[in-house]
Amino acid sequence: MNEAILGGLLAAGTDPSDVVATVRRAERADELAHRHGIMAIAGAEDPDNNKLAAKGAGVVILGVKPVGITDLAREISPVLAPSTIVVSVAAAVSIAQLEAALPPGQPVIRTMPNTPARLGRGVISVSAGSNVTPEQQQLVTELLSAAGTVVEIPEDQVDALSAISGSGPAYAFYLAEAMAAAGVELGLDPELSVRISRETVAGAGYMLAEPGADPTALRVAVTSPNGTTERAIAAFNEGGIPAIIADGARAAAARAAEITKQLG
Ligand SMILES: NC(=O)C1=CN([C@@H]2O[C@H](COP(=O)(O)OP(=O)(O)OC[C@H]3O[C@@H](n4cnc5c(N)ncnc54)[C@H](O)[C@@H]3O)[C@@H](O)[C@H]2O)C=CC1
Ligand SMILES: O=C(O)[C@@H]1CCC=N1
Numbered sequence: 452m453n454e455a456i457l458g459g460l461l462a463a464g465t466d467p468s469d470v471v472a473t474v475r476r477a478e479r480a481d482e483l484a485h486r487h488g489i490m491a492i493a494g495a496e497d498p499d500n501n502k503l504a505a506k507g508a509g510v511v512i513l514g515v516k517p518v519g520i521t522d523l524a525r526e527i528s529p530v531l532a533p534s535t536i537v538v539s540v541a542a543a544v545s546i547a548q549l550e551a552a553l554p555p556g557q558p559v560i561r562t563m564p565n566t567p568a569r570l571g572r573g574v575i576s577v578s579a580g581s582n583v584t585p586e587q588q589q590l591v592t593e594l595l596s597a598a599g600t601v602v603e604i605p606e607d608q609v610d611a612l613s614a615i616s617g618s619g620p621a622y623a624f625y626l627a628e629a630m631a632a633a634g635v636e637l638g639l640d641p642e643l644s645v646r647i648s649r650e651t652v653a654g655a656g657y658m659l660a661e662p663g664a665d666p667t668a669l670r671v672a673v674t675s676p677n678g679t680t681e682r683a684i685a686a687f688n689e690g691g692i693p694a695i696i697a698d699g700a701r702a703a704a705a706r707a708a709e710i711t712k713q714l715g
Contacts, residue, residue, distance in 0.1 A: 452540055453514035454483070455569035459598025461487055462571055471504040506530040510538060510594065513549075517541045517710055524552035531557060536587050540564050542613055543710035546580040546606055558583040560591050561606060563613045564598065566620050572660065573599030574616040578606040610711075614703035622699070627652040 453472070461467060467488040474480050480493035492500035505511045505527040515523055520541045531537070536558045539549055549559045559580035567573045575595045579588045592601050604612060627648045634644030658669055674680040 452564060452566060452568075453512065455566045455573065456512065456514070456540070456564055456575075456595075456598050457483075457487060457489070458569040459571045459573060460594065461489075463597030465594075465597065471508070473500040473504045501527050502530045505535070507532070508535055510536045510591065512538045512540065514540045517544045517714060520544050521548055521552040521714070524549055528552070528554050528557075533557070534587075536560060536583065536591055538562055538591055542617060543610070543707040544714060545711055546578065548711075548714060550580055550582070556582050558587050560588065561609065562591075562595065563609050563617045564595075565616050565618075568598035571597065571599060574619075575599055575601050576604045576609060576612050576616070577601055578604055578609060610704040610707040611700075613707055614700040618700075618703050622696070623652055623656070 457470065457472065460470070468490075470487075470489040472480075472483055472489055472491040473494065474483065474491060475494045477493040477495050480491040480496070483489060483491040492503060494500045497503065501523060511527065511531070513520055513523055520539060521544070524537065531554060533554070533556060537549065537553060538560045540562050542563065544561070546559050546561050549561070550557065553559065560583055561578045561580070563576040565573050565575075568575065575598060577588070577592055577595065588603075592603070595601050602612075630648035630651065631641075631645045634648060635641050639647075655669070658664060659666060670684075674684060
């Protein structure tokens with residue numbers, strides 16, 4: 452996820468020399484440095500890597516798994532300037548949990564990105580903690596805008612948003628996988644079926660990305676009265692696909708709440 456955000460930031464003109472990344476493995480640090488022209492420090496080579504990166508930073512983006520993020524916050528706390536904005540991309544970790552692991556008064560912003568950020572087409576939510584000034588929130592919003600559409604939401608909506616846009620790219624890829632499998636079942640060559648499914652979901656995505664695009668109008672335009680698509684959509688509706696998608700989103704949001712409790 453973090454390389455996706457990095458890709459978006461750099462593509463939008465962030466100076467690579469303004470960015471320091473940390474990772475665990477040396478090979479991964481080399482890969483990031485070569486691919487993006489940034490400084491990347493591996494924990495395996497320098498156990499102080501996270502502190503080195505955070506020291507003097509205006510913005511620190513924490514992107515490890517939810518289970519490790521408060522430990523990481525505690526690790527870098529001694530080197531943070533009071534004005535350093537700490538941004539979290541972790542699902543299910545609350546602003547309160549992050550603030551409790553950081554020096555008192557540290558500005559904290561919780562975000563929920565998604566992987567199309569790599570192409571500058573992400574959706575990134577921003578929820579600010581109480582120590583964040585409007586100027587700091589503006590700065591982070593502008594920074595993340597490089598990676599896609601930024602939406603400001605109250606923290607109590609993050610789990611719901613995550614169930615739609617955070618996990619959502621996986622739902623679209625899942626659809627492409629299911630379409631490819633269906634094509635094979637209808638007798639298409641597997642490679643061809645994957646190719647046309649991928650291009651179809653991608654092409655539809657491009658259409659949705661046009662300004663003012665309306666998913667319902669776009670669907671209706673493909674669905675000729677009494678034609679073939681109509682039969683497919685009817686079968687989807689009979690099979691309860693909309694309700695199944697709602698169930699999936701509910702399960703994702705519930706899992707986020709469960710993780711928050713576990714990390715309590
Ligand atoms: N994958 C996705 O689409 C999304 C992920 N997220 C959040 O992003 C975070 C990362 O998720 P992924 O990218 O999927 O996981 P990942 O496992 O691919 O990335 C985590 C990275 O952190 C590195 N790391 C772990 N501990 C470290 C440490 N102490 N110091 C430096 N680097 C360390 C790991 O080596 C790894 O490269 C999670 O908190 C997740 O909830 C949020 C939205 C979407
Ligand atoms: O699956 C996850 O937990 C993360 C959060 C949203 C997308 N990926």
